[in-house]
Amino acid sequence: VEKTYRDIFKWGEFGKEEELNPHVIEFLQKALNVDVSKKQKQGNAIVQLDKPCSLSPEVIEQFASICGAENVSTTDVDRAKHGIGRFYLDSLKARDCVIDYPPDAVLYPRNETEIVNILAICEELDIAVIPVGARSSVTRALEATRGGVSLDLTKHFKRILKFSEINSSVTVEAGIMGPVLENFLNKNGYTCGHFPQSFEFSTPGGWVAARGAGQASTGYGKAEDMLLSLRMVSPKGVLVTKDYPTESTGPELDRFLAGSEGIFGAITQVTLKIRKYNPENSAKSSFIFRDFENAVAAMRDVMHGQFGFPHFFRLQDPEETELSFQMAGMSGGVEDMFLKLLGYNPNNRSLMHVIVEGDRDYTRLVMRKVAQVAMRYGAFETGKKPVDKWLAQRYSSAYLREPFMDIGVRLDTIETSVSWENLIHLWSSVRTYIKSRQNTFCLVHISHCYENGANLYFIFLSKMDTDNEIQSFTTFHKGIIESIHKNGGSLSHHHGIGKMLRPWLESEIGSIGKGMISAVKNYLDPKGIMNPDTIV
């Protein structure tokens, strides 16, 4: 029972817990004055929801007759799991077994026809439907605010339907897990090139539905850039697009269906671009700059250099650089001393990670060019070791939140995209806001670069409030969003809108832009049953 309960809110693999290393513990004690001995590892109660399933036995029976009784669940554990994502407050509340909006039932349809039939019943009876993949949403997209059913595609929609080397594409069912797809491709000499931090617990359907980005998206593009075609079951019927490389047959449908987070229908199938996989060719290096401004200028020049692009292209701001040194136990070490001697000083220096993939000569050329640009901005090349270190923990760092929360530490992230022109101003303004809260660390990195701008990923870290952490966090978090919104950043670069950012959407895209989305929503889902209260 204990394990199951913690599994509801815990990031990642069942039973897998990340331990805090001694440097992290030392940091938490010193910098945040956390008492690490007061560890409260929640998760030892029985999962019991306040709200019982509100669907009648007859309705449940109807669902069971469509997709089999074994594919309909009304257990509290399943309902709890499907009612939350991986947002900080999701986890925080779930620790007390508080699940605000669990679905009434979880359905695991076996094919598109079953989804069509489920949607027909739900339209008739006005039951909300929330299509879900691997449930790593951090925008409250999965909450069943009006009850209803979660439509979980990870159980039966996981086939690889077509692998085409000639088209350089793969067609898969939407619920296949990222690593399963990637392993298949790797064995055939290809990669999907999509590695969100949630990679282990993510699906192609989810990637496309939220317009996600992976860690290599600077080279391979975001989910919508990789999307060639899809199938979606909406209440209006089944939408099928074609896998032309591009076309000019009026407005682009794929790009409007992508990012719809379940409000139009359930994505059941996607055809994605794939690329040749030659990890032995990868060029890896890192560079340290004297300050963030010079490092950003270097990144920008690389993106404007017309010599190709890195695939992974990351830049830690001074505070993140410093904390990553400390948490790796490097502060005060030989490398640190050496860097200081060279004028790369703590709290100013900024670390850049670069990986170029592809053809061997190409990766060498691009890395040489990146190094030239970096040198022009006064960087010192720190080699591939920091990149390998980062790679080693690129998925596992997400597991840290649970041990942090166990000892009363608040850790959450928020992200945005911004034009180069506004980047430094946005970074500085949002940091100022975050740092205005006493004793709060603000680690920022750029992890996705474009010719016309980049993303900014803010990590904030502090002790939890002892009084009312939920209220305290909510107010603070809202302030960060407002700070991003008013200082020229998008509401989201790759997490989507969900229910969390919905209140700001109209101000972001305008009432007419929002009206366009609603118009399509009303057409595809006239009764409004699909993931209500999300996006619009």
Place this chain on the structure above:
Amino acid sequence: VEKTYRDIFKWGEFGKEEELNPHVIEFLQKALNVDVSKKQKQGNAIVQLDKPCSLSPEVIEQFASICGAENVSTTDVDRAKHGIGRFYLDSLKARDCVIDYPPDAVLYPRNETEIVNILAICEELDIAVIPVGARSSVTRALEATRGGVSLDLTKHFKRILKFSEINSSVTVEAGIMGPVLENFLNKNGYTCGHFPQSFEFSTPGGWVAARGAGQASTGYGKAEDMLLSLRMVSPKGVLVTKDYPTESTGPELDRFLAGSEGIFGAITQVTLKIRKYNPENSAKSSFIFRDFENAVAAMRDVMHGQFGFPHFFRLQDPEETELSFQMAGMSGGVEDMFLKLLGYNPNNRSLMHVIVEGDRDYTRLVMRKVAQVAMRYGAFETGKKPVDKWLAQRYSSAYLREPFMDIGVRLDTIETSVSWENLIHLWSSVRTYIKSRQNTFCLVHISHCYENGANLYFIFLSKMDTDNEIQSFTTFHKGIIESIHKNGGSLSHHHGIGKMLRPWLESEIGSIGKGMISAVKNYLDPKGIMNPDTIV
């Protein structure tokens, strides 16, 4: 009078006529048995339309009070010009001064507010509005099938509003002419990288509205790929999107507004990506292959090579290769003899043009890699001369249609995009259809390549029918579209849908896909005044 009249249908600059060179004349005489002495250079009648302007003087006065009397025209010449594009039948009919669907008036608004006011009157009085740029549509997008007004933005919407090196973007009003923008950028060391064959007579608003592609689109992307943000005046109001490099704030609005060909509103402003302009770095070369299939496989391998991409990447099929040899007077010459000796035989061989732009080391690397791939498929490198020849006539060849028509020769083109998997089949099937018409030449090239497929551009050439060329052409042309449609090609890669391809759209994108477009149309333009009968 004569000049004005010919100017209505003639491609290109006023008074500029392309003369047929002796090789072309010889070819037309021999291959098509055309009597070149019987030259009938139409255009010597007075422009007089059957349909008088149906708008009342009061309405015209209302428009004049909004944008000034000098910006309202009801002359037959202006109405005729704005009622046709550059489709073959447009020109053919216009030669007899037949303009099927002229607008009642042409308006040249001076700013967005005037457009808002014009649309308000038009909504109230149910007057159709057709936003136009430089009128090079080949899909009958400009026809005023329900009368109404053409909204011409080329007179007053031509300012460059913002040039941002840091963002690598430029913000322009929608009606600026392509060359004016490009010259400005070139002088500042940048390029827009968008060079449709209609470049001289095209505008950024038109590029985006039809999702156009330029000759360098393999490297720089299509118009929608270059689009960062736009402003559009719709009957519902003014839509404004933001210039983030990307975002995940729900469905992508820019990509749905692009390709809308005036049916949602008038695009008044666009922010486009720009790139550094270093023509001295360009690598140019050409390769001849023994057959089309090997050449296509080489193109595909280049696009899959993960070493960067050419910017211009073109492949002529055997018939186009042959005719380009003949029309350049090269058939039977030294180069031809030499190539034959090497086994590159007429009617099988296929010529590829490659230009790589950007950083000097990058262009050298990519060209070296392209050459390596080409050699693997048995190509012979024919150097940069053929590329320079092609570049010299890359816009002027469009001027050839008038002298051709003057001597009774039919010449038109149609284009599509297709996955690599279906490319050879589609090429062969459509060719078979076109060649089934007696004594018809079919020249095909690929001019835009992607990782997942390419476009196919079909040029067909024959004598006009003596009986009823309009009916004969219409039937034949419809057959080509159907052949493309049923053999796996998109309805259009870069010309758009207009009124010409509209009958096939539902079969192409499905009734639900079409319904999505209509839903947005009904929202932004509830009275249906914007470019009626176009796309949906």
